[in-house]
Amino acid sequence: MEQDNGNKLYTFLIYSENIAGLLSQISAVFTRRQVNIETLNVCASSTPGVHKYTVTAFCDEEMAKMLTKQMEKKIDVLKANYFTDDQIFINETCLFKLSTPVMLENPQVCSIVRLYGARIVEVNPTYATVEKTGMTGDILSLFNALNVIGCVLQFVRSGRIAITKSKIEHLDEYLAEREKSRQEME
């Protein structure tokens, strides 16, 4: 994705030790350089004790590089890298709470839901819950389609999550290298 000013949407994958206070340190790196965070997801990674942050933001490549270096400078950050959309598998998810009475008056709602591959999770006389997984564009277009009908009571979209397409696991390599130097020191 590219903006008018030539800024691209970069996805930052950041790994840190599980130590309190890192989220604010990581987000402060973006704010200090006046880069707005578009989405943010934090969770435990597949490596025990390591947290993974998935952050998206619009900037140029030089800035992306600078941001990753400044994040890596934080003592408990293990690794930070930036990616363009072609280098990663991406997903997002969203939830809708739709008004059942409005849906009954507008039967096209159900066909829209089906058309977008969304899933109805629960229906009761007051509301229906719908979920969809996909790319930002799809999700927003589904939202717009439903919103004009006036049936949306609540809508929430998750931050992007991503895994790399690369055949190399940079974090594992880094951890192995660090483990080697630790052993050498002993």
Place this chain on the structure above:
Amino acid sequence: MAEKITGAEAMMRALEHEGVETLFGYPGGAIMPTYDALYDHKKTLNHVLVRHEQGAVHAAQGYARVSGKVGCAIVTSGPGATNTVTGVADAMMDSTPMVVICGQVGVAMLGTDAFQEVDVVGVTQPISKWSYQIRRAEDVAWAVSRAFYIAKSGRPGPVVLDFAKNAQTGMVEYEPASVGFIRSYNPYPEIKKAAVVEAAKMINDSVKPFALLGQGVELGGASDEVKELLEKAQIPFGTTFLGLSDMPSDHPLNMGILGMHGNLGPNVMTNQCDLLIAIGMRFDDRVTGNLATYAKQAKVIHFDIDASEFNKNVKIDLAIHGDCKASIPAVTELVSEAKHDAWIASFKPYAEKEYNKVINKAINPTKGPLLMGEVVRKVSEAANNEAIMVTDVGQNQLFACRYFKFTKPRSVVTSGGIGTMGFGLPAAIGATFGAPDRTVCVFCGDGGFQMTIQELGTIMEQGAPVKIILLNNNFLGNVRQWQEMFFHRRYSFTPMDNPDYELIAKGYRIPVKTVVERADLDAAIKEMLATPGPFLLQCAIKEEDNVLPMTPPGANVDEMLLE
């Protein structure tokens, strides 16, 4: 099983384990258990009671800068901790190793707006290298060891330990810890051989090489290594303010100071060299001026231990990431001996021009009121150019950096990155503890002196041999200069009514002398240096004098105003 002791006692033992000898501090409620433990360690941990917590951190900074050791400050929670914030930010910008321990309310009260509770970790995280809350006595040994390791390794910086009261009073079986490895932190990255080879090639191919030395050279203890490289390939160099004592001032390859109030030659030649070799410096905007025209003709090699400095301000052609103490000798080995006589000689006309138009007038005036430049040079020479120069901020700082001369390493203590007025006096106190065998001279303006003037009490109590040179111009001089040059002489709140500094010094029982006449200057300086202990030398300085040359803010590095 180890005996059980309190977390506060564990803190004392952990500090001793780290080799701490001097602490600068101020007690208060939330740190009282630790002060109580300190009472039994007075023989090994010399605690210097300051008069304001800002004084404690600046003193710790001065101590660290001259000794190369980690400076240590200890304060109470809330206002005690927030009073240290300026010093923490200053140490971060100027890469000064320091550990600040502040008291905190007990964990049960955290987040309840308890008396003297401040979110110190939240406040200091963005301005420190590491900030950590110790919540249990069991964590003291680990946290202290990790703090000192982080503060001093790699690119040094300040660490804040927020010490909860229950962790001070809780009991623990203390075992000393020695953190020497952190998985996520690699302070001494392996130097890439290919980059070293490439650097040597670039230097060998260069006809007009020019080196920029920053404090990183001194922090890396690499003055000898850098000197060897520069001498082998005959590379002229300039230094930043913080790098002033990297090399002797009179070294034949030393072309002077870089930046806004530096010397003409090195600034002009930055835009004429064909290779810029930056070592342990960070291309601050006060050094580069307008980036769009900065050294565009040159290739740039950057040696730094902090990867986030590469390409931050100036686009570089080659980065050498790592400790310059290791990388520089590797490059030196591959560099051919060379001569650049014509290139080196080409700096000379600029030096002469600056001498005739600026320097001579600044250090050798014959009439009119005293000038800062002459006082600084006279003090420097009277101390054999071997003293430690501490400065406050403002014209006093710029004149001191320009005209003080250096023959020994670790001789500059000045607030470079954030320019903290009030830094000088307490930093000088710290310097006397960090280098007890050396003469410590601090140059202050009448504005900055009053920002931490209460530390005269610390000087009195400790008998700290601080030689204070108060350059009194009755103005906030540096701001007044900018008002004169860029704001149509509208002196908005820069003239200042001054107190009787002699009376103040006498109140603190500090020997004092005021010099008004040029003829009395030499004798007064002699008296100051000959008097054991502290001394205040007040000099009545020309009121409206300007620091020149000057690159106006945003101008090109080679566009220096000489008058």
